[in-house]
Amino acid sequence: MQKLNGKTALVTGSSRGIGRAVAERLAAEGATVIVHYASNDAAAKETVEAIRTRGGRAAAVRAELGTEGDVDALFGALDGQGLDILVNNAAIGGGSIEDTTPESFDRVFAVNVKAPFFIIQRALPLMRDGGRIVNISSADTRIALAHELAYSMTKGAINVMSRTLANAVGDRGITVNTVAPGPTRTDMTAWLFATQGMEEATAAGAALGRVGEPADIADVVAFLASDDARWITGNLIDATGGMFLG
Numbered sequence: 308m309q310k311l312n313g314k315t316a317l318v319t320g321s322s323r324g325i326g327r328a329v330a331e332r333l334a335a336e337g338a339t340v341i342v343h344y345a346s347n348d349a350a351a352k353e354t355v356e357a358i359r360t361r362g363g364r365a366a367a368v369r370a371e372l373g374t375e376g377d378v379d380a381l382f383g384a385l386d387g388q389g390l391d392i393l394v395n396n397a398a399i400g401g402g403s404i405e406d407t408t409p410e411s412f413d414r415v416f417a418v419n420v421k422a423p424f425f426i427i428q429r430a431l432p433l434m435r436d437g438g439r440i441v442n443i444s445s446a447d448t449r450i451a452l453a454h455e456l457a458y459s460m461t462k463g464a465i466n467v468m469s470r471t472l473a474n475a476v477g478d479r480g481i482t483v484n485t486v487a488p489g490p491t492r493t494d495m496t497a498w499l500f501a502t503q504g505m506e507e508a509t510a511a512g513a514a515l516g517r518v519g520e521p522a523d524i525a526d527v528v529a530f531l532a533s534d535d536a537r538w539i540t541g542n543l544i545d546a547t548g549g550m551f552l553g
């Protein structure tokens with residue numbers, strides 16, 4: 308049985324990586340998926356084609372977040388289309404206390420925090436009651452990684468936004484939850500797993516003994532997007548395979 312028949316989902320940053328897996332999974336459950344991306348036309352096209360080939364419905368929308376008029380461009384392309392599911396997934400990395408400049412700090416906050424905030428602001432009037440908002444955070448909010456300080460701070464903001472927002476929109480039956488992945492095999496982490504011994508070392512930190520795959524995260528998002536998760540809101544789900552449980 309398809310659990311998301313008749314629903315429309317917007318997944319930011321779904322041309323590649325975790326977002327792509329989420330888009331494909333939601334489409335497999337019957338949702339019509341808007342595949343949002345920044346600049347990689349070929350990757351966005353591939354995602355849409357992959358969904359359509361399996362009989363699903365999808366369309367691509369380009370809007371580079373963190374630039375002037377980003378959210379206007381995104382919602383202009385949506386043209387007032389109603390939404391049931393919003394997954395704020397697109398994000399970029401940010402660095403340590405030493406290598407972060409005022410410009411790179413502003414950029415990572417613009418893409419990872421400001422954009423999701425204003426996407427939600429614009430999505431809420433379009434969202435039908437009983438809608439779902441899922442924000443992708445990171446296990447870096449509980450694991451101290453100095454080289455990702457600025458990035459981790461943006462994800463901390465996402466955690467707070469999700470919990471507080473859940474309380475504000477619950478009267479419409481809209482749930483807001485956060486999924487915090489651990490190290491997952493995507494382009495974002497390609498440098499890490501390409502480093503000699505790092506995949507094994509990372510896997511050893513997880514109770515389940517391996518690194519994450521995009522589908523591991525997509526399945527959690529699909530659950531939160533479904534009616535099965537109707538009684539869960541304001542929650543953060545640690546989707547790390549039990550990373551550093553102690």
Ligand code: NDP
Nearest residue numbers: 320322323324325344345346347372398490491493494495
């Ligand atoms: P990837 O770098 O593999 O993919 C990023 C996606 O976001 C692409 O679709 C890209 O579009 C889009 N994107 C990037 N920058 C922008 C922008 N400025 N405007 C619009 N879209 C943009 O990322 P992951 O799949 O690894 O990460 C997805 C989410 O998961 C992020 O929120 C990340 O922080 C989080 N996460 C990832 C972990 C991991 O180990 N991979 C661990 C913990 C959290 P385009 O193809 O056009 O460039």
